[in-house]
Amino acid sequence: xxxxxxxxxxxxxxxxxxxxxxxxxxxxxxxxxxxxxxxxxxxxxxxxxxxxxxxxxxxxxxxxxxxxxxxxxxxxxxxxxxxxxxxxxxxxxxxxxxxxxxxxxxxxxxxxxxxxxxxxxxxxxxxxxxxxxxxxx
Amino acid sequence: xxxxxxxxxxxxxxxxxxxxxxxxxxxxxxxxxxxxxxxxxxxxxxxxxxxxxxxxxxxxxxxxxxxxxxxxxxxxxxxxxxxxxxxxxxxxxxxxxxxxxxxxxxxxxxxxxxxxxxxxxxxxxxxxxxxxxxxxx
DNA sequence: ATACTATTGATAATGATTATCAATAACATA
DNA sequence: TATGTTATTGATAATCATTATCAATAGTAT
Numbered sequence: 001x002x003x004x005x006x007x008x009x010x011x012x013x014x015x016x017x018x019x020x021x022x023x024x025x026x027x028x029x030x031x032x033x034x035x036x037x038x039x040x041x042x043x044x045x046x047x048x049x050x051x052x053x054x055x056x057x058x059x060x061x062x063x064x065x066x067x068x069x070x071x072x073x074x075x076x077x078x079x080x081x082x083x084x085x086x087x088x089x090x091x092x093x094x095x096x097x098x099x100x101x102x103x104x105x106x107x108x109x110x111x112x113x114x115x116x117x118x119x120x121x122x123x124x125x126x127x128x129x130x131x132x133x134x135x136x137x
Numbered sequence: 138x139x140x141x142x143x144x145x146x147x148x149x150x151x152x153x154x155x156x157x158x159x160x161x162x163x164x165x166x167x168x169x170x171x172x173x174x175x176x177x178x179x180x181x182x183x184x185x186x187x188x189x190x191x192x193x194x195x196x197x198x199x200x201x202x203x204x205x206x207x208x209x210x211x212x213x214x215x216x217x218x219x220x221x222x223x224x225x226x227x228x229x230x231x232x233x234x235x236x237x238x239x240x241x242x243x244x245x246x247x248x249x250x251x252x253x254x255x256x257x258x259x260x261x262x263x264x265x266x267x268x269x270x271x272x273x274x
Numbered sequence: 275a276t277a278c279t280a281t282t283g284a285t286a287a288t289g290a291t292t293a294t295c296a297a298t299a300a301c302a303t304a
Numbered sequence: 305t306a307t308g309t310t311a312t313t314g315a316t317a318a319t320c321a322t323t324a325t326c327a328a329t330a331g332t333a334t
Contacts, residue, residue: 010331012281046283051322067204073321086250097245105242105257108234112264113223120242120257127249147300149312183314188291210290282329293318300311
């Protein structure tokens with residue numbers, strides 16, 4: 001019996017353009033928002049393709065995803081360098097948080113679990129929403 | 138004009154029992170799992186009441202919630218002391234992580250956001266699933 | 275050119291969560 | 305204790321994000 005070598009997954013035009021859009025700015029869009037962005041360049045692209053390919057890009061290490069409480073759905077991030085996120089409970093936006101000196105978390109190994117990675121999400125009110133709120137005081 | 142004093146929200150029987158179940162053990166169940174647990178004591182309780190009251194308990198500080206990538210839905214935690222979580226990508230369970238010395242994260246204030254709190258989620262494979270995997274090697 | 279596999283677009287299906295609403299329970303006041 | 309008022313509940317419908325299905329198309333290898 002001949003074992004078929006699993007064919008390497010290609011970076012199709014749809015996949016490249018999704019990736020490009022995510023790498024344009026340090027934004028953290030939902031799948032729906034990615035669809036909106038990508039449709040400007042590929043008007044016929046289906047939302048299913050967006051979901052499928054976001055998953056593909058993620059499991060192949062091209063992008064990462066963020067789940068937080070005040071985001072109502074999953075967010076995607078085209079930058080995979082180690083950094084943290086801030087989630088605004090007013091406008092639901094997710095911002096990058098630049099590394100602060102002491103946010104290197106030491107993993108507690110006593111529990112016996114195999115820890116592959118970790119993420120920190122900061123919650124609060126973003127700069128812009130803070131400013132808006134002040135106008136009403 | 139007379140301003141009505143907003144009536145304090147009561148801790149009804151349904152709410153107390155949901156809270157009790159969450160405080161029995163350091164578990165992190167989904168809304169559906171909470172429903173299952175509570176139905177043993179209140180067989181007529183509706184799933185809508187579970188969702189409504191989990192939200193109520195959370196926004197009144199009785200419980201907290203956890204959103205992570207490999208959990209497919211929101212988890213609830215009856216313990217609100219500051220602690221972190223580990224999420225197993227194999228069995229989808231969420232475990233408590235006891236505090237390690239250096240997991241006090243200093244918040245970067247340069248961004249200008251108002252940070253109310255933060256959470257750390259560790260991802261990997263839990264002790265139990267690790268053991269199971271070894272059996273097949 | 276031909277055969278084969280991966281990918282896509284369109285759309286249906288699923289699953290979690292939220293909204294609606296009539297019935298009930300709790301509370302305050304007479 | 306009866307009565308009016310508001311909050312809460314249970315049942316169920318509706319919504320929204322995500323996933324599955326499947327025929328058509330594109331890409332690759334021979």
